[in-house]
Amino acid sequence: MDINILLALQEFRNGAGECLAEFLSKMTYLGEKSTSIVIIAIIYWCVSKEFGQYFLMGMCGNRIVNGFLKVTACIYRPWIRDVRIVPYGNSMETATGYSFPSGHSTNAATLFGGGAIRKELPRILRIFLAVFFVLIAFSRIYLGVHAPQDILVGSLLGLLVMWLISKLMRWIEANPDKDIVVMLTGIGIAIVVAIYASMKSYPEDYDAAGKLLVDGTKMAKDTFKSVGMSFGFLSGWVLERRFIGFSTDAPMKTRVTRLVIGLFGYYVVDLILSYFLKELIPGVGGSIASNFLQMFYIAFIFPWFIKRAEGI
Secondary structure, three states, X not given: OHHHHHHHHHHHHHHHOOHHHHHHHHHHHOOOHHHHHHHHHHHHHHHOHHHHHHHHHHHHHHHHHHHHHHHHHOOOOHHHHOOOOOOOOOHHHHOOOOOOOOHHHHHHHHHHHHHHOOOXXXXXXXXXXXXXXXXXXXXXXXOOOOOHHHHHHHHXXXXXXXXXHHHHXXXXXXXHHHHHHHHHHHHHHXXXXXXXXXXXXXXXXXXXXXOEOOOHHHHOHHHHHHHHHHHHHHHHHHHHHHHXXXXXXXXXXXXXXXXXXXXXXXXXHHHHHXXXXXXXXXXXXXXXXXXXXXXXXXXXXXXXXXXXXXXX
16 A cells, blocks of 8 residues: 555556655754754744754654664565556665654654744744644655655654653753753663674565665664664763853844854864764774764853853
8 A cells, every 4th residue: 555655656657756855855854863953953043942852852752763663664665565656766875764654754843843832932933834844744755765654743743752752851851850860761772782783683574586675784774873862862962951041142242152153163073073073983883983072062062162151
């Protein structure tokens, strides 16, 4: 049934020309992990520290849940399940890991869905965020890189996690001394997921030529990235709360300066330092360490710089 839906969309896509497909390719870009993280970092540093923490906490929680489900279900991508499925353009390049549930849909649920469910935001903004959320999720099946159940479960679980995170953040606000408990619990869950992903067995199916269709250890790479992200954010979040305490209540000129300097530093970390970490630390350790550094920079290192440079 799901393959038939994808084939129908593929036939429509091939007949409708590239206009809609190109538009949805831009939408799917907004659901990529790297894009979501940059947007959330800007919110955290320059717009609203409260919402930034909410989105960062949700991103880590959702990535862990998504990674756990991917390596548990071990469902192959649509074009592996049926050779008639031909993804659009270069969409396969960002289709990493197993298929179920959709990581892009989960990321979209974190940022756009997570904003849409916050009633304190203006209604028009919530509608705008909800539309983007739906378009990003739909783009994954329209481009042929996910099945309908992938985006449905990814979206619903993502929204559920964000609802729970909103409750958790309110609880922390009422019990500020419990942040270490939250950090240790989150890191503990991440460690369990990492051990599970590294020790479980993965399907070994071969094609007619005897070639392994999918390498499960490579598919689990996204899960280890998520573990590193959780370590980095949770440790940086607690350190920032207890020793830095920066504020986003700053003049517009200051916020723009933060955006430029903060993003420059992030890309130095992401493109240069993370590369060397992966070279120095082999295997999954490099993925965990590089993603730890990226999130630790966002949650603690740059806020520390803000406090030292601005005193805000």
